[in-house]
Amino acid sequence: MSVASRDDQTPGGRHNNDFANICQIKIMPSFDEIRCSRTEYLPIVDPSQWHIPGIDGLLDRNFRLLREDTVGQIRDTVRHEIIPGANKTKPPLHRFVHRGVRLLNVGFHWLFGLYFEVDFPQPSVIVKSPVHLRQRWWEESRRLRPGDLVCLVIQKDLIVFCTVADQAMMQKRKRGLTKPQKSETASLWNNEKRASVLLKLVDSRFSNVGLILDVYSHKDPAMSLIEFPGVLLASFEPSLKALQTMKAKEDLPFPELLAPWSLNPSNSPKTWTPLYASQSGFAYNLRCLLNTDVNFYVQPGDFPTQRKQTQYLQENSTLDHGQASALIRCLNRRIGLIQGPPGTGKSYTCVALIKVLLANREEGKLGPIVCVTYTNLALDQLLEALLEHKVTSQIVRVGSQSKSEKLQEFSLSVASRWSQRTDWEKQERSTINKELRDSELKFDAIEVKRSISAGRLKLHVQQYHGRHYDQLFPQTQEDFARHDFNPPKGPAQDTFGLWMDSGSPTDAPPRSTTILEDTDVFDMSRQERVNMHGQWCRELREDVGHKIAKLVESHQLSKVGFDAIEDDMHIRFLAKAEVIGITTSGLARRYDMFQRLQCKVMICEEAGEVLEPHMLAAFLPSVKHAILIGDQQQLRPQVQSYRLSRENVQGGGRYSLDVSLFERLVSSSKVTPMSCGHMYNTLQVQRRMHPQISQLVRVTLYPNMQDISSAQHYPKIRGMRKRLYWLDHRSMEDSQEHTKKGVAQRSAAKGPLSEDGMSTSHWNKHEIEIITALVHHLVRQDYSVGEIAVLTPYLNQLQKLRQRLAKDFPIAVGDRDQNNIAHAGYVDNIRPQDLTQAKQGGLRVATVDNFQGEEAQIVLISLVRSNTQRQCGFLRTSNRINVLLSRAQHGMYIIGNSETARHVPMWAKVIDILKQGQNISKSLELMCPRHPDTVIRVSAPKDFAALSPRGGCIQRCDQPLRVIDRSMDVTINAQIHVGDPALTGAWSK
Numbered sequence: 001m002s003v004a005s006r007d008d009q010t011p012g013g014r015h016n017n018d019f020a021n022i023c024q025i026k027i028m029p030s031f032d033e034i035r036c037s038r039t040e041y042l043p044i045v046d047p048s049q050w051h052i053p054g055i056d057g058l059l060d061r062n063f064r065l066l067r068e069d070t071v072g073q074i075r076d077t078v079r080h081e082i083i084p085g086a087n088k089t090k091p092p093l094h095r096f097v098h099r100g101v102r103l104l105n106v107g108f109h110w111l112f113g114l115y116f117e118v119d120f121p122q123p124s125v126i127v128k129s130p131v132h133l134r135q136r137w138w139e140e141s142r143r144l145r146p147g148d149l150v151c152l153v154i155q156k157d158l159i160v161f162c163t164v165a166d167q168a169m170m171q172k173r174k175r176g177l178t179k180p181q182k183s184e185t186a187s188l189w190n191n192e193k194r195a196s197v198l199l200k201l202v203d204s205r206f207s208n209v210g211l212i213l214d215v216y217s218h219k220d221p222a223m224s225l226i227e228f229p230g231v232l233l234a235s236f237e238p239s240l241k242a243l244q245t246m247k248a249k250e251d252l253p254f255p256e257l258l259a260p261w262s263l264n265p266s267n268s269p270k271t272w273t274p275l276y277a278s279q280s281g282f283a284y285n286l287r288c289l290l291n292t293d294v295n296f297y298v299q300p301g302d303f304p305t306q307r308k309q310t311q312y313l314q315e316n317s318t319l320d321h322g323q324a325s326a327l328i329r330c331l332n333r334r335i336g337l338i339q340g341p342p343g344t345g346k347s348y349t350c351v352a353l354i355k356v357l358l359a360n361r362e363e364g365k366l367g368p369i370v371c372v373t374y375t376n377l378a379l380d381q382l383l384e385a386l387l388e389h390k391v392t393s394q395i396v397r398v399g400s401q402s403k404s405e406k407l408q409e410f411s412l413s414v415a416s417r418w419s420q421r422t423d424w425e426k427q428e429r430s431t432i433n434k435e436l437r438d439s440e441l442k443f444d445a446i447e448v449k450r451s452i453s454a455g456r457l458k459l460h461v462q463q464y465h466g467r468h469y470d471q472l473f474p475q476t477q478e479d480f481a482r483h484d485f486n487p488p489k490g491p492a493q494d495t496f497g498l499w500m501d502s503g504s505p506t507d508a509p510p511r512s513t514t515i516l517e518d519t520d521v522f523d524m525s526r527q528e529r530v531n532m533h534g535q536w537c538r539e540l541r542e543d544v545g546h547k548i549a550k551l552v553e554s555h556q557l558s559k560v561g562f563d564a565i566e567d568d569m570h571i572r573f574l575a576k577a578e579v580i581g582i583t584t585s586g587l588a589r590r591y592d593m594f595q596r597l598q599c600k601v602m603i604c605e606e607a608g609e610v611l612e613p614h615m616l617a618a619f620l621p622s623v624k625h626a627i628l629i630g631d632q633q634q635l636r637p638q639v640q641s642y643r644l645s646r647e648n649v650q651g652g653g654r655y656s657l658d659v660s661l662f663e664r665l666v667s668s669s670k671v672t673p674m675s676c677g678h679m680y681n682t683l684q685v686q687r688r689m690h691p692q693i694s695q696l697v698r699v700t701l702y703p704n705m706q707d708i709s710s711a712q713h714y715p716k717i718r719g720m721r722k723r724l725y726w727l728d729h730r731s732m733e734d735s736q737e738h739t740k741k742g743v744a745q746r747s748a749a750k751g752p753l754s755e756d757g758m759s760t761s762h763w764n765k766h767e768i769e770i771i772t773a774l775v776h777h778l779v780r781q782d783y784s785v786g787e788i789a790v791l792t793p794y795l796n797q798l799q800k801l802r803q804r805l806a807k808d809f810p811i812a813v814g815d816r817d818q819n820n821i822a823h824a825g826y827v828d829n830i831r832p833q834d835l836t837q838a839k840q841g842g843l844r845v846a847t848v849d850n851f852q853g854e855e856a857q858i859v860l861i862s863l864v865r866s867n868t869q870r871q872c873g874f875l876r877t878s879n880r881i882n883v884l885l886s887r888a889q890h891g892m893y894i895i896g897n898s899e900t901a902r903h904v905p906m907w908a909k910v911i912d913i914l915k916q917g918q919n920i921s922k923s924l925e926l927m928c929p930r931h932p933d934t935v936i937r938v939s940a941p942k943d944f945a946a947l948s949p950r951g952g953c954i955q956r957c958d959q960p961l962r963v964i965d966r967s968m969d970v971t972i973n974a975q976i977h978v979g980d981p982a983l984t985g986a987w988s989k
Contacts (some may be wrong), residue, residue: 010051011041011064020051022063023244024678027237028161028202029075035083042068042644044654047261048674056247059616063243065977066613069641070236074149081226082156091226092641096143101152101214101223104196108443110436111173112185113555114204114548115165116212117186118152119196120225127193134189142230142822144188144197149233151226152199154215163233165198198613200234204552210545217452217541232543238588242617245591251621252490257665258619260676273300274334275623276364276600284331288359289317289352300332323349327683331356335626337666337680341702341857342886343688346629347385350605353627355391357601358578368396368574370599371581372618374606377814378853380404382605383581392580399586401815416573425565425659432562439555443548451544453539460540467531471521472499496533503529529977567593580692584610588617598622605629606853611637615661632663633701633984634883635852638750647877688855689892690714692724693892696885702869717780717858717891719951723924726894726914727939728922731766733866761796761824767862767895768797768804769941774860774893775805776844777926777944780951785843789856793848793874798862798952799826812842816850848874848884859888863896870900873913878906885910893924928953948987 005792012020015036043061044048050057055798077091081946096658098120105117121127126134133298138144146166167186201208215221229245248254257272277300286296296316298309306328326349330336340346350371357369364534373379381403383395387406388769398412408414421429450456462469472495479653488494490668503526510527511519513535524532574580574597584604601746602623607615608630614637619626636658639645644657654712656672686694691707698705717723779785790805792798799821802811813821844856875881881904885892898920901907915918923937926948932954938944 014038014040016356021247022060023248025067025244026061026203027067027071027240029071029078031159034075034079034159040064040068040072041614041664042655046260047495048673055252055259056250058259059243059247059252061935062613062616063240063247065644066236066611066653067240069644069657070231070240073640074151074231075934076152077150077228078226079215080158081153081224082159087615092797093231096227096229098225098227101225101987103212103223106206106212106216106448108172108440108551109173109345111559112165112170112200113439113559114443114552115170115198115200116697117196117198118223118225119186119191119194122191122193122195124960125593125850126563129192130193130460132187134192138188138195138500139826141461142535142819144227146750147232147234149202149228149231150199151228153224153226154211155222157983160210160211161202162199164385165200167198170198189561192773193372196940206545206549209549209552210542213448213541214451216448225618229825233587235585238585239614239617242591243613246616248724249621252616253621253623254334254626257676257678258616258661261673272334273332274600275580276366276624277331282363284356284360286313286356286359288355289313289319291316291318298328298331306332315510317352319349319352320345320683320685322682323352324682326683327353327356329679329681330627333679335665335678336625337662337678338627338629339633339666339680339682340629340631341683341686341705342631342634342697342882343686343694344683344705345687346631347382349683350382350603350627350629351385351389351391354386354579354603355389358392361578361882364600368577368580368597368599369499370587370594370602370618370620371579372584372602373581374584374609375816375853376401376403376608379581379583381853383407383410385580386579392578396574396577396580398574398580398590401583412570412574416570419569419573421565421569425568426435429562429565432558432565435558436444436562438553439558442551443696445549446544447545448548452541454491454496457536457540460543461536464537464539465517468521472496493501500526500529500533503527524692567596571597577982584614584618586729588614591617591620594620600624601627603627603629608632608660609635609637609852610660610662611639611657612659612661612664626663628665630660630662631658632666634880635879636660636663638849661782687711688889689886690723690890692919693888694886696910696913697882699913700906703881714890717778717928718783718890719777719927720893721927722919723891724893724914724917724919725924726896726898726911726920727770727924728898729766729770729866729895729939730897730899731764732868733764733864733963748897761794762864763794763796763800764862764864764866765800766941767864768800770895771801771860771862772804772808773938773941773944774895774924775809777948777951778858779809781929784807785857786812787889788860789846789851789854789858789887790845790860791846791848792862792864792886793880794822794864795847797862798845798847801862805843805845809843812844814844814850817846820847820850848880851887852883857877857888857889859890859893861892861894861896863894863901865900866897867900870903872901872904872907875901875907876904881906882908903983928955930957931955 010020012018013036015030015032017026017030017033018040041051042064043057047053047057050061052060072090077093080091081097086673101118101120102687103118107115107117109115122134126137129137144150144164147170148164148165150162150164151159154160160956186198188195188197201212215223223927252258277284278550283297283299286298287294290296290313296312299305306325309328310321310325313319314321317324323345326338330338330353338348338349340348353367354371357366360366361369371379371382373382376399379397381395384393384404384406386392395407395410396412396415397407397410400411401412402408402411456471458469461472465951488498497818499521503524506525506527508525510525510531513531516524516528516532521532565928571593580599582590597620599622601621602618602620602625604610604615604618604627607628636646637660639658642648643652644655645652646658659672664672664674665676665678666680668677682704685706685708687710688694688706689707694705694707694711702934775785775788775844790801792801795817798813802813802821805811846854864873865871865875875884898911902911910972911920925940926936926938926944928948929952930932931953934955936947936953938947
């Protein structure tokens, strides 16, 4: 058996951070772990193969796979740096390595604790740029932002993980205690030659604190800083810690539903209704949903009458049959599951559920309802819907990433400002506040810079090595004469230096420092004196290190107490709310606080996009009723390691980390051994898409999907012959080498793709020009750019579309895409509007992976891939194709090579449907608003200007035509559609 296969069997023993119990595993990798070449133990999808069974095994699996997907990527990337040639493959993470790093200062902040300042040479592309360009480059690159994870490598023998400190917040919370220290004024751009940044230790244990002080006391040891763009410790550490807590406390709810394979069937619960709804006499009153002012009770567990109840609810409310059925059944299940295909009203159903639960909140003693989503955008949309439908105004939105103006007053930080602390809290807070502030003063008293000086070393030798001190620093003439040693009258450093230099060289091996403790200093050889001096220095540094480590530990305990008081106040405030909104990552970060809140109901939207480890963290011990809403046939959760993805045909299915908890619960056991096959409801009436568009996903994925009748009457697309079309082409995609060459020629002002010119994904120049021409044509038909979205599967194509379209239109790029662009190394002078501004007129440009849950009246799609190998890349999975084809409301236009796509089964079906409707060709038919019978076929970008100038046609016309070009903010009346070539060129752009 090979080492790799043997390593897969059981955990423990590979390195000093490998244990069978996940509670013993440190989140960040140790140096021994980084150097270890043995394969980590990763539990596969078959529970019978786990090293521990049941719910403990489930937590164990999720912890190990999430850690491998996040920390494992960091581990392997650092290994590439410290052990050249250790891995034949490329580093798994995009990273920047700064060499020539110096540790300039060490400081202490009363609230944030120990920090230190490092600097390094400016990137070569901006080293000679003016300060304003350096500032813009750093800001737009989104690198080394507060919270970003970095690794300090010292002489390739030692490592320490750090995060970028929030310097602005540190100075803001100084509160006038002292003036900002020099070490608090680091800047990435002020100095033209060197950039500086403040860092904080991820783990402030003594060894790490001592390491930083050791580096600080030496003059410029060889150091490098590994930067992982966009990797936030807060994005994975809280979930991993929450899983460890669940494992230690054994308090994960619903074990019988989350891991049914571990139960003896005879021990299964007799009822699956929520425990609070199982109380005698309890019934849900659905009166709040009805058009009539009558009570309508639903008795939990009364399954025989549910069909009639569903019918009654449908007839007397605004819910359709599928929504009514899903609502009633979710109220009757401990874990309610709703599948919502595109446009079927998942959010509307969710709002109705919340309305019912709030109406029955007192009777069920439910407390606040926790609403969880994967993205901040989805959370904002859900909470705004609750306000819009006047469900409740007692909402608290937890987290600082909201883009909604309507929700600003409902944020926890704003709404809780007026909360009153108890007298005890005020007194305790004052006491702890003094402790925290005293810790900064105590650190200043240590005087770290001087504490490891020769003067302090002299005092250390005097205190702990008195005999050696008396010999080195004689007090009488007799002592001088005895050793024939006349120490200089200058600083102690000169005395130590003279003593070491005056020692006699010898070929004999030096004695140990233990033996030298009892040896006269003048009986030591030169090497022994150097060794003894080094021992004294180490002792001094350790002494200082212990003092600081003790101070850090004391500060951390005080900080925990300080935060607990803040949590107490927040808990009292949150307990009064009816709805609490938070993202999955935010809930993991505040897991301890929410554990104390005792919420009984948790609702998760976008559940199909959430990794199971993150989802499990939302299952608080107090939860008695969970409702998950998602769609297993849309996008799966995103993973960092393709090795762990179900899409990886070379073994990824063994791990299937990207199979969400939602998909696992609704899938039958035939899919994977972990699948549960629980009952769920599917919404069936879609309202988003015109039937011609919805047929693409109905025929291929959702055979029972129905169109609401009003969708048939959605308006036609002005200026287009058809609302649905595939413009087929054979223009090859552009190569990676072409990208690298172009990047290398960029100017310093615009910044590089990355410092080594690395490209990350595919692009297609022909499709960029077609998309640009089509956008111009549509806006000339009086569409605003805010009604149009441009989608593509590839980040490189997104960036180039963004650059090209930004020349003529305001561009809107979502936060996640902007972060991905910056973290991939793309930097330029475009300042796109954020997502909230898109509603005010920006042209939405997005990757398909970051557009789920969104829609647009008109969607233009650039498929990118066009090659003789017929490699379809990202778009070979039905989940991603599904999302791509289901975003458009009124019109959708696909630009791509059908021959490349056709070998994918779902694409083959889509192409056949389009062919049957004559909606695919190598030319796209436009329509002149004045001459609708005129046939205009375009197949190349230049055809738009030649055949449809200014959005019309080339026929002479005596009737004035109102021509609109929003890119130029111009409206004119034209007697003819084409004439002056100069004018035609101006419109064609």
